Amino acid sequence: MNTKRTEIANALTGTGINSKIIVKGWIRNSRGNNYVLFVAMNDGSSLHNLQVVVDVEKFDDSTRKKLSVGSAISVEGILQKSEGKGQDFEVIAENIEILGTADPNEYPLQPKRHSLEFLREIGHLRFRTNTFGAITRIRHSMIYAIHTFFTEKGFYNIHTPIITGSDCEGAGEMFRLSTLDPTNIPKKEDGSIDYSQDFFGKETNLTVSGQLNVELACMAMSKVYTFGPTFRAENSNTTRHLAEFWMIEPEVAFNTIIENMDLAEEFLKYLISYALEHCMTDLSFLQDRLKQEEKGKPADQQTMPLIDKLNFILDNSFERLSYTEAITILENSKPNKKGKFKYPINGFGTDLQSEHERFLVEKHFKKPVILTDYPKEIKAFYMKLNDDNKTVAAMDVLFPQIGEIIGGSEREYDYAKLQQRIEEAGIPMKDMWWYLDTRKYGSVPHAGFGLGFERLMLFVTGMTNIRDVIPFPRYPKNAEF
């Protein structure tokens, strides 16, 4: 006899029909009468539940009582065509083993819609909901697609360090990392902290970006990418920021900003088409969920259905324009002339606010936009200085609703110019010697970008809060679970 567990996703397609199978999983819903019980179970392999039909007479009272929402069970029975209308197949239970009970008086999940805020509070259990099951499966598919995309293009994955001794990655506030006793910190004679006694013998932090390290690998391997966790200790309380998030950073030798843009656009379109191809069931569920949520809203606030929105990205080329051109458009725009912008446009040098980005993407071009050649003052030191001496070869990919999804640039590869930019940025030269060495020995043009993985997940799933697209969100005042 077959004693192997059948995954519910397989059972739902009728694999093993009319024969005995064993399924294991968690009860999502249980209902019935004195004679027959219908138990919906889920094992994570599919959005859909498998219906187990329980002939009450065949089971004792104590087993039946334990068939409550949240309990884990193993069911042995015949898989057959369902007599009911809601599903194609069902299992007629012959044997039920209770693997783990869940006291219905305490189990917090009900077979009904819960608010996302409530589910965040029970983050340890939220995987057991349809929504988070769908998000989890899509997230995995996106991770797989990312590695597949780069592998097919001949990239090498580089594990860049999570602990960094460099405090000049320049992307935000860092989390300090130390094994020193905080109640008894060793001090030097001048009163400053004596890091020579710390674990690494120097000041260390959690990385805010793998870019500088991945550039080192790029200067030998040509096409590389890093995909890892990054940490920002900014006190950001928004639906788009996390203290711990995952970032994909490709870096390509001999590429200019043009090829960098091409790569970014191709990459995003690949991932979105991968999701449409492999995650349709979960995407449809999330689309319907979103529709439900928007039901009460006025028509003009309702967004395009999720799947249409994803297809729309595939069907349109991203609009590419320079920062300077964008400023001109914004200056002449209706909201600017009518004083509708909270931050008015003041010519070249104005840093673009989210309201401006949103105007360009959602109102003016109505498609994704790549902005290039920003004023050097508002961008990072490693970006290549353009011939005008005013702008740098930066590129930001802006998406509807979420704003900046990718930030990248061609890198400054001229030794002297880079040195000068480091100086202007006020970064101590002695900390950057290894990075400067890449420009000293065999320097070549190269370019790369960073894609915030959870921002991508926001777009693909249509979720609106970034805390719901990462399994264990970390944000100010919260490191629970």
Next chain:
RNA sequence: UCCUCAGUAGCUCAGUUGGUUAGAGCAUCUGACUGUUAAUCAGAGGGUCCCUGGUUCGAGUCCAGGCUGAGGAGCCA
């Protein structure tokens, strides 16, 4: 960090100008029903009204401070 809004049963929420014993739906428990689809029907139990202080004869309701959450802004990915 700033602005706005919110916190009442396990969940989602109602609670009138400050007034007796704080309500509903769902969930839970008990019962009814031979195939349910968030099953249905009947009944029952369930409350630190976020916390601290204040005003008042009297506070879920008013005031102050704090905590927590949501949305927006800044920082960015």
